[in-house]
Amino acid sequence: MTDPAPGAVLRGAVDLSSLRNRPAAPAAAPEASGAPVGSVASLVMDVTDETFGEVLELSRTVPVVVDLWAEWCGPCKQLSPILEKVVGELDGRVVLAKVDVDANPQLSQAFRAQSIPMVVALVGGQPVPLFTGAVPEQQVREVFAQLLQVAAQNGVSGRLDVTGAGSEEDGAEAAEPPLPPLHAEAFQAIEEGDYPRAIAAYEKALAENPRDADARAGLGQVRLLDRISGADLQSARAAAAEAPADVDAQLLVADLDLSGGHVDDAFDRLLELFAALPADERAPVRERLLDLFGVVGDADARVLRARGRLASLLF
Known part of the structure; x- marks a missing residue:
């Protein structure tokens, strides 16, 4: 500024x-x-x-x-x-x-x-x-x-x-319920930049309760943070442009795009890569797409469109 x-x-x-x-x-x-x-x-x-x-x-x-x-x-x-x-x-x-x-x-x-x-x-x-x-x-x-x-x-x-509902006098009523211990541990780790510890906490929470939707969403988000930690978007784009068949390079750019709000760009990149790869090399791209679908949310219209395209490529 x-x-x-x-x-x-x-x-x-x-x-x-x-x-x-x-x-x-x-x-x-x-x-x-x-x-x-x-x-x-x-x-x-x-x-x-x-x-x-x-x-x-x-x-x-x-x-x-x-x-x-x-x-x-x-x-x-x-x-x-x-x-x-x-x-x-x-x-x-x-x-x-x-x-x-x-x-x-x-x-x-x-x-x-x-x-x-x-x-x-x-x-x-x-x-x-x-x-x-x-x-x-x-x-x-x-x-x-x-x-x-x-x-x-x-x-x-x-x-x-x-004043009013947000004042300290009403703090007891407005206070959110405490996080479950493993969720609290994950949040603390994220604040400290310790993404592997946060991932481990969420994975443990899911092992204890496979239906823990908050833990599943948190795990997807912190895995994304861990993957893009220290990455530079311009350098990643340049590497991906030089090697369009390099799966790891394309996955990193998709992660960076999604973290920056370019959701459709991330999905389009991975779907185009998926379509171009031989069938026996597609698994990592499909897994990353499913990870990113979970980060954005299954009910999101962009996810629904991308899922439809992925299904047409699979079948």
Whole structure:
């Protein structure tokens, strides 16, 4: 993110006018003392195509960070807890709006979310691109510090109090039930970047309960994270282009594409590879397709289409 000149009007390449649900309200004037100028139920909120207009208006009081994510996106699951943690430490000066791109196609299109996780800020109703992909916590802190400076330069420097259902007083009622021990172990391992330990925990959970859908989904996601750990997309694409028959090279690019939100591209690459290979060499590609189907979700339309194509190639 680059800093505009002080007092500049922020402008972005994204047209959000169609997402407004009501006329813009005048911006609230921040109090010089730093006291709250408004309140919200929570500093972290799920936002939909229908409710996004409220977020646009809120961005006239404090900067709003928009986290575009999807349930099947492994890097999103790495980044979201970091965003929530940093927002929580900023004492109501920033709000986090989470957008599930699969459930909210209008917002996904408006923000041109070609790769996720994608993080954008709104300041005074104007979009400010921040970053794409999972980034370390320290980098998130640095970007948020710059965002607060840019927002202040543009007259958006309020602070919100947290009340209502998301307040600490209601924390006992709002608290989620604790994770099963093996799931908790897997989450801890993921946070520490120890993917093999997380894989082992999920595999043990499935051995104890083969019907544990959460463990099965988590296992697929963490296996994907483990495979792409340290991989560079450009280098992987170059290697795959030079060796189109190299199964491992094609599998890696498909993994990277899917983790970045390019689901159809990942499936198309593997289906084309499957069709081109001799029958006795297809098994690894079929297994990877089934893994990625599980990561995205069996009910997803893209998975249903790809399953249909795979079935036609098999029979």
